[in-house]
Amino acid sequence: xxxxxxxxxxxxxxxxxxxxxxxxxxxxxxxxxxxxxxxxxxxxxxxxxxxxxxxxxxxxxxxxxxxxxxxxxxxxxxxxxxxxxxxxxxxxxxxxxxxxxxxxxxxxxxxxxxxxxxxxxxxxxxxxxxxxxxxxxxxxxxxxxxxxxxxxxxxxxxxxxxxxxxxxxxxxxxxxxxxxxxxxxxxxxxxxxxxxxxxxxxxxxxxxxxxxxxxxxxxxxxxxxxxxxxxxxxxxxxxxxxxxxxxxxxxxxxxxxxxxxxxxxxxxxxxxxxxxxxxxxxxxxxxxxxxxxxxxxxxxxxxxxxxxxxxxxxxxxxxxxxxxxxxxxxxxxxxxxxxxxxxxxxxxxxxxxxxxxxxxxxxxxxxxxxxxxxxxxxxxxxxxxxxxxxxxxxxxxxxxxxxxxxxxxxxxxxxxxxxxxx
Amino acid sequence: xxxxxxxxxxxxxxxxxxxxxxxxxxxxxxxxxxxxxxxxxxxxxxxxxxxxxxxxxxxxxxxxxxxxxxxxxxxxxxxxxxxxxxxxxxxxxxxxxxxxxxxxxxxxxxxxxxxxxxxxxxxxxxxxxxxxxxxxxxxxxxxxxxxxxxxxxxxxxxxxxxxxxxxxxxxxxxxxxxxxxxxxxxxxxxxxxxxxxxxxxxxxxxxxxxxxxxxxxxxxxxxxxxxxxxxxxxxxxxxxxxxxxxxxxxxxxxxxxxxxxxxxxxxxxxxxxxxxxxxxxxxxxxxxxxxxxxxxxxxxxxxxxxxxxxxxxxxxxxxxxxxxxxxxxxxxxxxxxxxxxxxxxxxxxxxxxxxxxxxxxxxxxxxxxxxxxxxxxxxxxxxxxxxxxxxxxxxxxxxxxxxxxxxxxxxxxxxxxxxxxxxxxxxxxxxxxxxxxxxxxxxxxxxxxxxxxxxxxxxxxxxxxxxxxxxxxxxxxxxxxxxxxxxxxxxxxxxxxxxxxxxxxxxxxxxxxxxxxxxxxxxx
Numbered sequence: 001x002x003x004x005x006x007x008x009x010x011x012x013x014x015x016x017x018x019x020x021x022x023x024x025x026x027x028x029x030x031x032x033x034x035x036x037x038x039x040x041x042x043x044x045x046x047x048x049x050x051x052x053x054x055x056x057x058x059x060x061x062x063x064x065x066x067x068x069x070x071x072x073x074x075x076x077x078x079x080x081x082x083x084x085x086x087x088x089x090x091x092x093x094x095x096x097x098x099x100x101x102x103x104x105x106x107x108x109x110x111x112x113x114x115x116x117x118x119x120x121x122x123x124x125x126x127x128x129x130x131x132x133x134x135x136x137x138x139x140x141x142x143x144x145x146x147x148x149x150x151x152x153x154x155x156x157x158x159x160x161x162x163x164x165x166x167x168x169x170x171x172x173x174x175x176x177x178x179x180x181x182x183x184x185x186x187x188x189x190x191x192x193x194x195x196x197x198x199x200x201x202x203x204x205x206x207x208x209x210x211x212x213x214x215x216x217x218x219x220x221x222x223x224x225x226x227x228x229x230x231x232x233x234x235x236x237x238x239x240x241x242x243x244x245x246x247x248x249x250x251x252x253x254x255x256x257x258x259x260x261x262x263x264x265x266x267x268x269x270x271x272x273x274x275x276x277x278x279x280x281x282x283x284x285x286x287x288x289x290x291x292x293x294x295x296x297x298x299x300x301x302x303x304x305x306x307x308x309x310x311x312x313x314x315x316x317x318x319x320x321x322x323x324x325x326x327x328x329x330x331x332x333x334x335x336x337x338x339x340x341x342x343x344x345x346x347x348x349x350x351x352x353x354x355x356x357x358x359x360x361x362x363x364x365x366x367x368x369x370x371x372x373x374x375x376x377x378x379x380x381x382x383x384x385x386x387x388x389x390x391x392x393x394x395x396x397x398x399x400x401x402x403x404x405x406x407x408x409x410x411x412x413x414x415x416x417x418x419x420x421x422x
Numbered sequence: 423x424x425x426x427x428x429x430x431x432x433x434x435x436x437x438x439x440x441x442x443x444x445x446x447x448x449x450x451x452x453x454x455x456x457x458x459x460x461x462x463x464x465x466x467x468x469x470x471x472x473x474x475x476x477x478x479x480x481x482x483x484x485x486x487x488x489x490x491x492x493x494x495x496x497x498x499x500x501x502x503x504x505x506x507x508x509x510x511x512x513x514x515x516x517x518x519x520x521x522x523x524x525x526x527x528x529x530x531x532x533x534x535x536x537x538x539x540x541x542x543x544x545x546x547x548x549x550x551x552x553x554x555x556x557x558x559x560x561x562x563x564x565x566x567x568x569x570x571x572x573x574x575x576x577x578x579x580x581x582x583x584x585x586x587x588x589x590x591x592x593x594x595x596x597x598x599x600x601x602x603x604x605x606x607x608x609x610x611x612x613x614x615x616x617x618x619x620x621x622x623x624x625x626x627x628x629x630x631x632x633x634x635x636x637x638x639x640x641x642x643x644x645x646x647x648x649x650x651x652x653x654x655x656x657x658x659x660x661x662x663x664x665x666x667x668x669x670x671x672x673x674x675x676x677x678x679x680x681x682x683x684x685x686x687x688x689x690x691x692x693x694x695x696x697x698x699x700x701x702x703x704x705x706x707x708x709x710x711x712x713x714x715x716x717x718x719x720x721x722x723x724x725x726x727x728x729x730x731x732x733x734x735x736x737x738x739x740x741x742x743x744x745x746x747x748x749x750x751x752x753x754x755x756x757x758x759x760x761x762x763x764x765x766x767x768x769x770x771x772x773x774x775x776x777x778x779x780x781x782x783x784x785x786x787x788x789x790x791x792x793x794x795x796x797x798x799x800x801x802x803x804x805x806x807x808x809x810x811x812x813x814x815x816x817x818x819x820x821x822x823x824x825x826x827x828x829x830x831x832x833x834x835x836x837x838x839x840x841x842x843x844x845x846x847x848x849x850x851x852x853x854x855x856x857x858x859x860x861x862x863x864x865x866x867x868x869x870x871x872x873x874x875x876x877x878x879x880x881x882x883x884x885x886x887x888x889x890x891x892x893x894x895x896x897x898x899x900x901x902x903x904x905x906x907x908x909x910x911x912x913x914x915x916x917x918x919x920x921x922x923x924x925x926x927x928x929x930x931x932x933x934x935x936x937x938x939x940x941x942x943x944x945x946x
Contacts, residue, residue: 011462014456014795015500015502016563016795016798017501024562025786025790026659026666027543027546027562029550030539043441044448044451044471044473046451052451058446061464063450064447069448070446073447089792090664090798091796092720307724308800308838308839309835309838310834310864310867311724313720318721320662320664322662
C-alpha cells in the first residue's frame with residue numbers, strides 16, 4: 001500500500017498526541033513518561049507520528065512540497081513503533097505502517113537522505129548494511145568448527161546478521177553463540193559467506209524493493225536447505241524475519257527464533273546449565289524489534305466500510321504489536337546464579353528505543369547517541385550496575401554513547417553474561 | 423503568508439535558530455486539527471512555529487509580536503482547532519519545552535507546573551506522595567495548566583477533585599503586551615497558595631468559566647490544587663496493550679454504578695450523594711462511548727453494541743460512582759450511605775462494589791483516565807452543550823440533546839449511538855453537573871462533518887433561549903453571532919469581554935478568534 005491509500009486515516013488523525021507517550025496506563029513518573037525519542041529531542045509536532053502523518057497529508061494534497069527540513073522530520077525517527085502501540089490502544093489506525101509508506105514515497109520521489117542512499121548502494125554491492133566487503137562476511141567464524149549449511153541438512157541455521165558478522169566487538173558474541181549451541185547438542189549450521197542481510201533496515205529506510213530481494217532470497221535459501229529453525233542473535237533481523245518476511249507471500253517452512261528464545265528452551269530442557277555465579281544487579285533493555293517487531297502483521301488491503309451510519313470498520317484484523325519476546329531473556333537473566341534483575345519503567349511493548357534504528361545511526365549519529373543517553377539514564381535510575389540487551393545494534397549504540405562521555409556504566413549482550421556463567 | 427523578516431530575525435535571536443521554523447511541513451503540521459465534531463481540516467497556516475524555553479523567552483516573543491503586529495497564540499498539547507493560531511500567518515507558540523513540575527507542596531496541597539506537564543505525568547508523581555489531581559475529561563494526555571488557565575476544565579473526578587478553573591492558585595502570566603504578572607499570593611511574594619487577592623481577584627478576567635482560549639497572553643506557570651489519595655503509591659498494572667488492568671483491586675476504592683427507574687429518582691439521588699459527601703467521582707456516560715471504552719477495536723465495539731445489551735432505550739437512568747476512603751470502616755460507611763440513598767430512590771447498585779474481582783476490572787478507568795481518546799476511534803468525537811448547572815437543569819439539557827440529535831442520526835450524518843450519548847459529570851462536590859451530548863462524525867465524509875456542525879449550531883441556537891437553560895460553552899460558542907445573541911441576555915458579558923480585551927491587548931495580537939472579536943463587541 002502506498003501512503004496515498006492511507007489518506008482517509010491521515011484525515012482521521014485525532015491529534016490526541018498519544019503517539020508521543022508510553023501508554024498512560026503504564027506511566028510511573030514525569031521523567032520516563034515519553035515514548036518517542038524523536039519528539040523528545042526535536043520538540044516540533046512535525047517530529048511525532050501525528051505530525052509526520054499530517055505533513056504527509058499536506059504533501060499528498062499538494063499543499064507543500066519536499067524540503068530539507070521535511071526530510072529531516074521524516075528520517076529523524078528510529079521507526080521504533082512506540083507510537084503504534086500507544087495509538088492503537090485508543091485507535092484503529094496504523095501509525096507505523098503509514099510512517100513506512102511515507103518513507104517509501106520519499107525514496108521513490110528521490111528525497112531519501114544521502115547517507116541512506118550510500119548505505120543502500122553498499123548493501124547492493126556487498127549484501128550488508130555496514131559497507132564492508134562481502135568476502136569478509138564469514139570471518140567471524142574462522143577457526144570455529146561449525147557446519148556449513150550448504151554441506152548438508154541441519155536442523156538449525158544460525159543467522160549472525162550484519163552487525164555481529166562485521167563489528168569486531170560483537171563477533172565474539174556470534175562465536176560464543178555457536179560454541180554454546182554446539183555444547184547444548186544443537187545441530188547448528190551457518191551460511192558463512194553466503195549469508196546476506198535480512199533487508200530489514202533497508203525496509204525501514206523506505207527501500208522496500210531492496211528489502212523484497214533479500215527477503216525472497218533468504219526464504220528460498222532456507223526453504224531449500226530444509227532448516228527447521230532459523231535463529232539469530234540480531235533483534236533487528238529477528239523482527240524482520242518474524243514480522244516482515246511473511247509479507248513477501250512465500251511459504252516459510254521454518255520457525256524463526258531469537259537466540260534468547262532458543263537458549264531459554266535449552267535451559268529449561270536442562271541442556272545448558274550455569275555453574276558460575278555472577279553477583280550483579282542488572283537491568284534489561286527490550287530491543288524494539290524483540291518487543292514490537294515480533295508479530296506477523298500483513299498490512300490491510302485498504303478496504304473499510306461503515307456501520308451505524310458512521311462507524312468505520314476496517315476489513316482486516318487489528319494487530320497490536322504487544323506480544324513480543326519478553327520472558328525468555330528475563331528467564332535467562334534470572335537463572336544466572338547471583339544475578340538480580342531490576343526493571344526500568346519503560347519495558348516490554350512500551351520499551352524506549354536505544355536510538356540506533358530506522359537508519360538514524362547511519363544518518364543522524366548525534367540523535368542516535370542522544371537517544372542512547374536518555375535510555376542509559378533510565379537504566380542508571382534503577383540502581384543497576386549494568387544494562388543487558390539482546391541486540392547487536394542496541395549494544396553497539398549504547399557502547400558508543402558510554403564511550404562518548406567516558407562513562408563507567410556497563411553494557412552487556414546477554415550472551416556475554418551466559419558465557420561468563422557457564 | 424510568513425512572519426515579517428525583521429520579526430522573524432528578532433524571534434530567532436530570542437530562542438535560537440533550532441527553536442523556530444517557517445518550513446511549510448512544520449507549519450502545516452500545526453495547521454491541521456479537528457473541530458470537535460464539525461470535521462477536520464487544515465485551518466489557518468501559521469507564519470512560523472516557535473518553541474520558547476522560559477517565561478523570559480515568552481515575554482520577549484510577545485513583545486516582538488506587539489512591535490511588529492504579529493498575531494500569536496500559545497499552544498500546548500494542542501488537541502482540537504481552538505489550540506491552533508487561527509489567523510493566517512500568525513505565530514504559533516508551542517510551549518512543549520516548558521514541561522517541568524517545579525514544586526509539589528504537600529503541606530499546602532498544591533503543585534507548581536509549567537504548561538506542557540500532562541495529567542498523566544503529574545498524577546504519576548503525585549501518587550508517589552499520596553496525592554492525586556483533577557484530570558480533565560479529555561484525559562491524561564492533555565496539559566493541566568491549559569485546563570486551569572485557559573479552557574474549561576471539567577473532569578471525571580471533578581466531583582471530589584474540583585474543576586481545573588477552581589483548582590487554579592498562583593499564576594505566572596505574560597500579559598498580551600508582554601509584561602510578566604504574578605497573580606494572587608504569588609504576586610505578593612507569599613507563595614503559590616492562592617489565586618485571589620489581596621483585593622479584587624482577576625481570575626474571572628483571566629478565564630471566567632470557559633477560558634480565554636489563548637486570547638489573553640500566555641500563562642507560563644501555575645499552581646494547581648492537589649488532593650489526598652489514599653490508594654497505593656504506585657499502581658500495579660497487569661496485562662498487555664491494549665488490555666491493561668490492575669494486578670489486584672485497590673483497597674478502599676470503589677467503582678460502581680447505580681440505576682434508577684425515573685428521571686426524578688435519578689436527580690434526587692444526585693443531590694443526596696452530593697450532600698452526603700461520599701464520592702470523588704460522579705458521572706454518567708453514554709452507553710455507546712462506554713462500549714468503546716470497554717473494547718479494543720471498532721469491530722469489537724460494533725459486535726458488542728449489536729448484542730443489544732447496551733440499548734440506551736432500555737437501560738434506565740444510571741450513574742457511575744467513584745468513592746475513596748482511608749480505612750475499611752470509612753468505606754463500609756460510605757457504601758452503606760450510598761446503598762441507603764439508592765434504595766430511597768428505588769434504584770439498584772451494581773458493579774460489584776464489594777467484589778474484589780469486579781473492582782479490579784472497574785477501578786482502573788477511574789484512576790488513570792487514560793482512554794478518553796478512544797472515543798475518536800470509530801470516527802471523530804464531537805461534543806455539544808458543555809453546560810453547567812444544577813443537576814435538574816443538566817438532566818433537562820440531556821433530554822433535549824437526545825431529542826435534537828435524532829434528526830441527524832436518522833439522516834445518517836451522525837453515527838447511530840442510539841441517540842443518547844450524553845456525558846454528565848458531577849462537579850465541585852455539590853449540586854452541580856456538567857453535561858455534553860456526545861456524537862460521532864466521519865471527517866472524511868463532508869456530509870457527516872456538515873451534519874455535526876449543524877447539530878451543534880442548532881443546540882447552541884435554540885436550547886438556552888427556547889428552554890431557558892444554561893449556555894453551551896462547547897461547540898461553536900465563540901461564533902460572533904452566538905456571543906452577540908447570548909451576551910445581551912447574560913449581563914452583556916460580551917461587552918465586558920471586549921473591554922477587557924481592548925484594555926489588555928490594545929494591538930489585538932493575542933489571537934482573539936476563540937474569545938471575542940471586533941464583530942461581537944457590540945453593546946445592546
